[in-house]
């Protein structure tokens with residue numbers, strides 16, 4: 001049997017490893033558009049950006065692993081079309097060259113997401129959209145002391161870049177259209193603490209402000225972090241159902257026979273949350289990859305794991321478990337010291353109808369398991 005994986009990010013590399021770990025002995029092929037060994041992206045806005053770690057530390061498996069595990073990694077090769085009925089695909093080198101047709105028995109789509117572009121910045125500033133090793137190298141070179149850095153978007157990536165830039169001694173302005181950073185995920189009670197954290201570190205955080213060309217004019221470097229779009233064109237071309245990502249069922253199967261999808265591109269019908277969710281986080285890429293690999297081998301396992309993510313900004317480390325969802329929350333309970341700019345540690349619980357829907361801690365690693373286990377319990 002041939003199992004083919006389209007992607008070449010964390011999800012793809014993890015799925016290949018799980019197949020071998022579970023004893024699958026057939027062919028495994030990964031088509032990876034980037035000309036790199038699959039790597040993890042979180043360090044691109046943290047330790048690698050700060051120069052504390054080398055990019056090699058972010059690689060999922062070293063080169064020898066692929067040969068040793070008989071995984072054929074076709075780097076720098078993009079899959080351009082798939083034909084689920086015929087079980088075939090066409091692939092071609094990104095650098096140019098002829099496309100070739102290949103057959104598969106089972107296909108896993110792990111094509112990830114692509115940074116959302118901002119036309120004002122594209123017109124005037126050659127902005128950096130931090131997604132790849134190359135973007136990271138460009139930004140690292142630009143983060144000099146006294147550089148004038150303008151960041152558009154106070155989401156996770158924008159704020160992590162702000163943190164790294166301040167630690168490098170750069171002047172940082174962050175523009176955010178909303179009234180608070182991260183308010184969509186955290187709600188105003190906790191989002192406010194992130195605004196305070198960045199201001200305490202000297203970031204000029206301009207909230208409720210739209211960005212025009214003048215705002216970008218004096219910047220040495222412009223970084224845009226306004227979200228990502230699932231890379232679902234391939235699935236769409238292949239006639240697979242797509243709506244904010246590739247639609248997958250509880251077992252991560254797409255609408256096409258013998259095709260599964262995972263990671264940033266997958267919009268799953270989540271059996272525990274009881275609704276669709278597409279999660280753009282490191283942990284989901286790993287955990288979905290493991291379940292999908294087993295299902296590619298014939299299991300019928302639902303993916304039940306709840307979302308989890310982490311961030312590091314200055315001396316603050318946080319972990320967040322669960323998902324509040326579109327209905328929102330009735331209240332958020334916060335325990336501890338919220339002065340995170342001065343080493344405070346706290347826990348927060350988002351409660352709806354007497355049940356914890358999501359919970360986080362900041363700087364309180366000993367409480368990590370208890371905070372995670374609180375999700376779904378009465379409060």
Ligand SMILES: Cc1cc2nc3c(=O)[nH]c(=O)nc-3n(C[C@H](O)[C@H](O)[C@H](O)COP(=O)(O)OP(=O)(O)OC[C@H]3O[C@@H](n4cnc5c(N)ncnc54)[C@H](O)[C@@H]3O)c2cc1C
Pocket residue numbers: 006007008009010011012031032033034040041042043044045077078079080110111112113130131132157231234262263264265279280281282283285308309310311312
């Ligand atoms: C700067 C940055 C920081 C982050 N920090 C955090 C964090 O702190 N915590 C956290 O939880 N998450 C974080 N994330 C998110 C996390 O990295 C992603 O959720 C994860 O990378 C998703 O993995 P993936 O394999 O699904 O997709 P991706 O990593 O996007 O990989 C998909 C790969 O598929 C390739 N591809 C696409 N189409 C094709 C095709 N047709 N043919 C061949 N190849 C194709 C792409 O080129 C890409 O290399 C961060 C992301 C970024 C960019």
